Amino acid sequence: MAEAVLVAGGAGFIGSHVSKLLHMKGYHPVVVDNFVRGHRWAVKWGSFVEGDLADTQQLMRVIRHHRIRAVMHFAAYAYVGESVAEPSMYYLNNVAGTLSLLEAMRDAGAERLIFSSSCTTYGEPRETPITEDHPQVPISPYGRSKLMVEQVLRDYEDAYGLRHVNLRYFNASGADPEGELGEVHDPETHLIPVVLDVALGRRPHVAVFGTDWNTPDGTCIRDYIHVSDLAEAHVLALEHLLAGGGSRSYNLSNGEGFSVLQVIEETRKITGRTVRAIEEPRRQGDPAALVGSSERIRRELGWEPRHPGLEAIIGSAWEWHRGFHT
Numbered sequence: 176m177a178e179a180v181l182v183a184g185g186a187g188f189i190g191s192h193v194s195k196l197l198h199m200k201g202y203h204p205v206v207v208d209n210f211v212r213g214h215r216w217a218v219k220w221g222s223f224v225e226g227d228l229a230d231t232q233q234l235m236r237v238i239r240h241h242r243i244r245a246v247m248h249f250a251a252y253a254y255v256g257e258s259v260a261e262p263s264m265y266y267l268n269n270v271a272g273t274l275s276l277l278e279a280m281r282d283a284g285a286e287r288l289i290f291s292s293s294c295t296t297y298g299e300p301r302e303t304p305i306t307e308d309h310p311q312v313p314i315s316p317y318g319r320s321k322l323m324v325e326q327v328l329r330d331y332e333d334a335y336g337l338r339h340v341n342l343r344y345f346n347a348s349g350a351d352p353e354g355e356l357g358e359v360h361d362p363e364t365h366l367i368p369v370v371l372d373v374a375l376g377r378r379p380h381v382a383v384f385g386t387d388w389n390t391p392d393g394t395c396i397r398d399y400i401h402v403s404d405l406a407e408a409h410v411l412a413l414e415h416l417l418a419g420g421g422s423r424s425y426n427l428s429n430g431e432g433f434s435v436l437q438v439i440e441e442t443r444k445i446t447g448r449t450v451r452a453i454e455e456p457r458r459q460g461d462p463a464a465l466v467g468s469s470e471r472i473r474r475e476l477g478w479e480p481r482h483p484g485l486e487a488i489i490g491s492a493w494e495w496h497r498g499f500h501t
């Protein structure tokens with residue numbers, strides 16, 4: 176029988192891509208999602224249970240019913256700006272919601288967790304590229320909610336033996352190269368889908384938040400990582416834990432940063448469309464540049480990104496985006 180893996184938040188952008196890869200690799204994804212930010216159309220593989228992280232009893236039943244040994248946890252709110260305005264939403268869903276999931280796992284005997292953490296846990300970088308040993312001093316409630324969960328996981332490991340892998344993603348982007356899935360957040364704040372919306376004429380312009388940062392062209396720099404490469408890393412982390420491996424924290428990044436203006440320029444090139452950009456003030460909670468080193472997961476788990484570079488990322492996102500919206 177295929178190993179069942181609980182995918183909390185599997186109707187979302189990254190969780191749906193991971194569910195597809197789990198299925199392709201012979202696992203049985205069991206998606207739990209309440210659709211607060213995800214999509215019914217994105218759940219195509221394995222089993223599906225509509226439910227909320229806060230419902231500990233339901234999660235216990237699902238874990239027992241499918242004899243789940245390992246959980247992948249994507250379910251969270253994930254907007255820095257929203258977290259500054261509405262911190263209670265973030266601590267309730269991201270922290271209290273995770274505690275509910277952990278209680279269900281503990282009760283039902285699932286002892287392995289892969290957690291979607293974030294580069295936002297590092298805060299303002301003191302050196303670049305950021306390694307896993309960089310101090311974690313987040314500057315937004317969203318980043319703090321992710322760091323709190325990492326701390327809880329450490330305590331749960333010490334006390335209850337919960338083995339876990341924290342995957343600290345940099346900017347997840349791109350789309351399934353086979354065109355079955357892509358990125359649609361609602362509201363959409365992620366740069367690449369916003370820029371593609373402008374290219375398609377679905378929005379009048381893209382806002383560039385701050386042009387006076389201490390970067391070569393004055394706009395923020397981020398490290399974009401293809402969602403299919405993230406998915407591969409999840410399967411490697413799962414295999415590591417199922418083989419008896421211990422807890423780890425890994426960055427998932429390409430080690431190369433691109434500015435907002437570079438992303439816009441590359442999109443103009445790939446789409447051949449006009450992309451109007453307007454300058455707006457900086458947003459609270461945004462560091463100037465975030466570029467990560469993923470040497471550790473390459474060395475320890477043999478992960479290797481197959482779609483590095485802006486062209487592959489924006490190209491796959493464009494293919495999917497224009498098919499979905501036209």
Ligand SMILES: NC(=O)c1ccc[n+]([C@@H]2O[C@H](COP(=O)([O-])OP(=O)(O)OC[C@H]3O[C@@H](n4cnc5c(N)ncnc54)[C@H](O)[C@@H]3O)[C@@H](O)[C@H]2O)c1
Nearest residue numbers: 184186187188189209211212213227228250251253291347
């Ligand atoms: N997208 C990125 O660049 C990025 C970067 C770093 C970390 N992350 C983290 O990765 C994870 C996935 O991100 P994404 O971009 O796929 O987000 P997403 O919003 O597309 O997916 C999250 C999914 O979780 C579900 N969900 C949220 N709260 C829930 C709850 N209480 N009960 C059940 N389901 C719930 C949503 O409906 C959605 O389907 C998040 O935890 C996010 O913080 C994302």
